[in-house]
Amino acid sequence: MKSVFIISTLLFLTSSVKLFSQVQPPQTQESQTPTTKVEFEESEYDFGRIESGEKVVHIFKFTNTGDVPMVITSARGSCGCTVPFYPKVPILSGESSEIEVEFDSRGKMGLQHKKVYLIANTVPSMIELIIKGEVMRVEDSPSIETKDGAKALKRENDEKLTNKDPSCFIIYPNPSSDLVQIELKEHIGENAMIYIHNETGIQVLEQKVERISRESTQVDVSEFTPGMYMITIVIDNIKLKTQCFMVTR
Structure with a gap:
């Protein structure tokens, strides 16, 4: 009788442990990436009336109010007609930058409500921006202007991507997991x-580049610990602007 009681007790305890393990929530691994705070001057914009077929643009301005550099890893619109353009380099603490959102009204009609989703090392990690407007046919209102008082706005990518400041350089991709490319076209030869x-100020790499060419210079970061890093370039004893980049895995 005693042995039956012991066996029953063991079976009960085994079942309880199994049931307890089944109902426990999965453990989530916390991100090791430092987070920051961001403040937008506005998170929603109304274009007003838009002439059908026009492309209109609005710029959302923001400031990194946190203590670590802000890195935007991706940005996408809620549909193909809404395209965001975002800075590919980190925004240092206290600095400001812009998100340019272009809306293509071709094939659209009536009230529009579109969203842009940004993913960054912020809290929360997803930032939502909204654009609105009413698309109208030309014949319905031939003198339509947008709220900005502008017609179709053409994005000038070439001018924005050209590195004209000799104290600047271009680094990509950012974030990176293996190699980063550095362009120094203003200093060829x-x-x-x-x-x-690294984030604590310890130097982790020193690399010499002889006779800069039109080709980008590669830096291997595959052995770096994931996190934020600062890169400084010195040319003829002149220090260029320091930039930040993120290493991920």
Whole structure:
């Protein structure tokens, strides 16, 4: 009788442990990426009336109010007619930048309500921007103007992507997991030193570049610990602007 009681008790305990393990929520792994705070001047914009077929643009301005650089990893619109353009380089603490959103009204009619989703190292990690407007046919209102008082706005990508400031350089991709490319087209033929420091200020890389060419310079970061890094380039004892980049896995 005693042995039956012991066996019954063991079976009960085994069942209880199994049931307890089944109802426990899955453990989530916390992100090791430092987070920051961001403040937008506005998160919603109304274009007003838009002439059918026009492309209109609005710029959302924001400031990194946190303590670490802000990195936007992706941006997408709620449909193909809404295209966001965002900075590919980190925005340092206290600095401001812009998100340009272009809306193509071709094939649209009536009231429009579109969203843009940004993913960044912020809290929360997804930021939502909204654009609105009413698309009308030309014959219905031939003198339509947008709220900005502008007709179709053409994005000038070439001018924005051209590195005209000799104290600047271009680094991509950002974030990166293996190689980063550095463009120094304003200094072709010159020699340079590349220095990379981690978040605590410790130098983790020093690389010499002889006779800069039109081709981008590669830096191997595959052995770097995931996190934020600062890259500084010195050319002829002149220090260029320091930029930040993120290493992920």
